[in-house]
Amino acid sequence: MKNEKMKTEVRREQIATAALQLIARRGVRGLSIAGIARQVGLVPSAIYRHFDGKDHVLDLVLDQIRQRLLDNVQAETSDSVEALRRLLFRHIKLIRESEAIPMLVFSDQVYSGRPERKARMQRIIQDYLEQVGKVVQRGQKEKALRADLDPAVAAVMFLGLVQPAAILWHLSEGAFDVTKHTEKAWQVFRRAIVRP
Amino acid sequence: MKNEKMKTEVRREQIATAALQLIARRGVRGLSIAGIARQVGLVPSAIYRHFDGKDHVLDLVLDQIRQRLLDNVQAETSDSVEALRRLLFRHIKLIRESEAIPMLVFSDQVYSGRPERKARMQRIIQDYLEQVGKVVQRGQKEKALRADLDPAVAAVMFLGLVQPAAILWHLSEGAFDVTKHTEKAWQVFRRAIVRP
DNA sequence: GTTTGATGTGAATGCATGTTCACATTACCC
DNA sequence: GGGTAATGTGAACATGCATTCACATCAAAC
Numbered sequence: 001m002k003n004e005k006m007k008t009e010v011r012r013e014q015i016a017t018a019a020l021q022l023i024a025r026r027g028v029r030g031l032s033i034a035g036i037a038r039q040v041g042l043v044p045s046a047i048y049r050h051f052d053g054k055d056h057v058l059d060l061v062l063d064q065i066r067q068r069l070l071d072n073v074q075a076e077t078s079d080s081v082e083a084l085r086r087l088l089f090r091h092i093k094l095i096r097e098s099e100a101i102p103m104l105v106f107s108d109q110v111y112s113g114r115p116e117r118k119a120r121m122q123r124i125i126q127d128y129l130e131q132v133g134k135v136v137q138r139g140q141k142e143k144a145l146r147a148d149l150d151p152a153v154a155a156v157m158f159l160g161l162v163q164p165a166a167i168l169w170h171l172s173e174g175a176f177d178v179t180k181h182t183e184k185a186w187q188v189f190r191r192a193i194v195r196p
Numbered sequence: 197m198k199n200e201k202m203k204t205e206v207r208r209e210q211i212a213t214a215a216l217q218l219i220a221r222r223g224v225r226g227l228s229i230a231g232i233a234r235q236v237g238l239v240p241s242a243i244y245r246h247f248d249g250k251d252h253v254l255d256l257v258l259d260q261i262r263q264r265l266l267d268n269v270q271a272e273t274s275d276s277v278e279a280l281r282r283l284l285f286r287h288i289k290l291i292r293e294s295e296a297i298p299m300l301v302f303s304d305q306v307y308s309g310r311p312e313r314k315a316r317m318q319r320i321i322q323d324y325l326e327q328v329g330k331v332v333q334r335g336q337k338e339k340a341l342r343a344d345l346d347p348a349v350a351a352v353m354f355l356g357l358v359q360p361a362a363i364l365w366h367l368s369e370g371a372f373d374v375t376k377h378t379e380k381a382w383q384v385f386r387r388a389i390v391r392p
Numbered sequence: 393g394t395t396t397g398a399t400g401t402g403a404a405t406g407c408a409t410g411t412t413c414a415c416a417t418t419a420c421c422c
Numbered sequence: 423g424g425g426t427a428a429t430g431t432g433a434a435c436a437t438g439c440a441t442t443c444a445c446a447t448c449a450a451a452c
Contacts, residue, residue: 003400003401004400004448005398005399005400007398008399029225029304032438033439033440033441042399042400044401044440045442045443046400046401048441049399049400054439054441103304107304108304109225111366111367112223112225122367125364149384153377153384156377160353160357160360161356163363164355167301167359171314172318181349181352185352185353185356188350188389189388191388192384192385192387192388199430199431200418201417201428203419203429204428228408228409228410230409238430240410240411241412241413241432244410244411245428245429250411
């Protein structure tokens with residue numbers, strides 16, 4: 001019938017947000033133009049007024065995720081070890097709030113889709129790792145972290161604290177206690193990186 | 197035209213193997229009955245002589261992966277710390293040889309498909325974690341590993357050593373040096389778990 | 393208020409792919 | 423060797439989904 005008209009900037013945001021929610025609920029595979037349109041309250045063809053196609057919707061979604069991840073890292077400015085701890089729990093919280101993130105990171109839609117998308121995802125993760133690496137370097141300058149620690153390696157391991165937990169949480173439908181596990185895992189990781 | 201007839205047991209194996217290869221190449225999303233048939237040298241409809249449908253093909257693939265993973269763990273009987281180290285590198289090797297494994301573990305076809313599949317995947321990972329946990333416990337009995345280490349937590353962290361590396365390797369099209377990274381990461385992880 | 397470009401709609405189109413079915417051929421059993 | 427069940431084939435069918443298009447409607451510029 002009738003439907004309020006909105007500026008394309010607003011719609012693009014709405015569409016990307018709807019896509020994110022749908023991905024969280026049904027996975028990237030279950031993401032359809034029809035589903036997005038329903039969520040936003042539009043008709044499928046209307047999506048094409050704001051995006052060139054499904055691929056471009058996904059691109060914007062990736063941008064949003066990138067932003068959230070990087071915001072997360074840059075929010076921490078306290079002493080480096082504490083910064084890492086907080087970052088870890090923020091990351092966990094972020095993933096719990098929008099399950100779509102691991103879904104997308106692990107989605108083969110990213111890997112087997114347009115090569116640019118794969119490159120973009122790689123960029124996102126590498127940027128994130130770089131930021132984490134910088135925190136580690138700061139910790140080394142502050143003499144809080146071991147000098148023989150490779151910041152890049154530490155950053156990847158840091159990611160490794162989160163990823164399996166996210167998967168288990170997902171697979172177990174929330175039964176796996178991520179917070180508790182992360183607490184313990186952090187203790188273990190911590191003593192591997194702090195100065196003796 | 198004409199095509200040699202083979203027992204369904206043989207075909208099922210061939211089909212599952214072909215599926216695994218295709219997944220490695222094009223991702224779970226790119227797995228099609230037509231693709232499998234081509235690879236095996238059959239016509240698409242012939243697949244249905246041996247499987248009830250695509251889902252059942254995936255089920256068998258999952259079984260194969262489960263087997264490979266568990267074989268991997270149970271192959272190690274040496275002293276526990278060394279066993280963990282070897283297991284780690286075996287795991288890396290396994291993933292490099294059949295990229296399909298991480299593809300499947302991360303695939304949303306598993307998460308948003310039939311719920312049984314999700315449960316099966318969960319079972320596979322949990323069984324694997326349990327086996328790793330047992331090695332850790334053995335290490336604790338041998339006084340090689342810290343007594344205050346939670347074996348379950350250690351097992352998940354162990355998985356965390358492999359997963360991000362696998363993803364990075366994949367995203368970077370093999371440019372990321374998994375072996376080198378794993379060497380270093382193992383050193384870090386090691387000093388977090390061995391007895392002081 | 394009229395014009396005009398932007399946004400929304402409904403129907404139609406096209407494509408990829410899983411699945412079924414009637415029929416052909418082969419392997420195996422007696 | 424003849425019969426029979428298993429295996430293979432080609433074509434047709436079904437479906438879900440992205441995408442397009444002609445037309446309708448609204449909002450903002452003038």
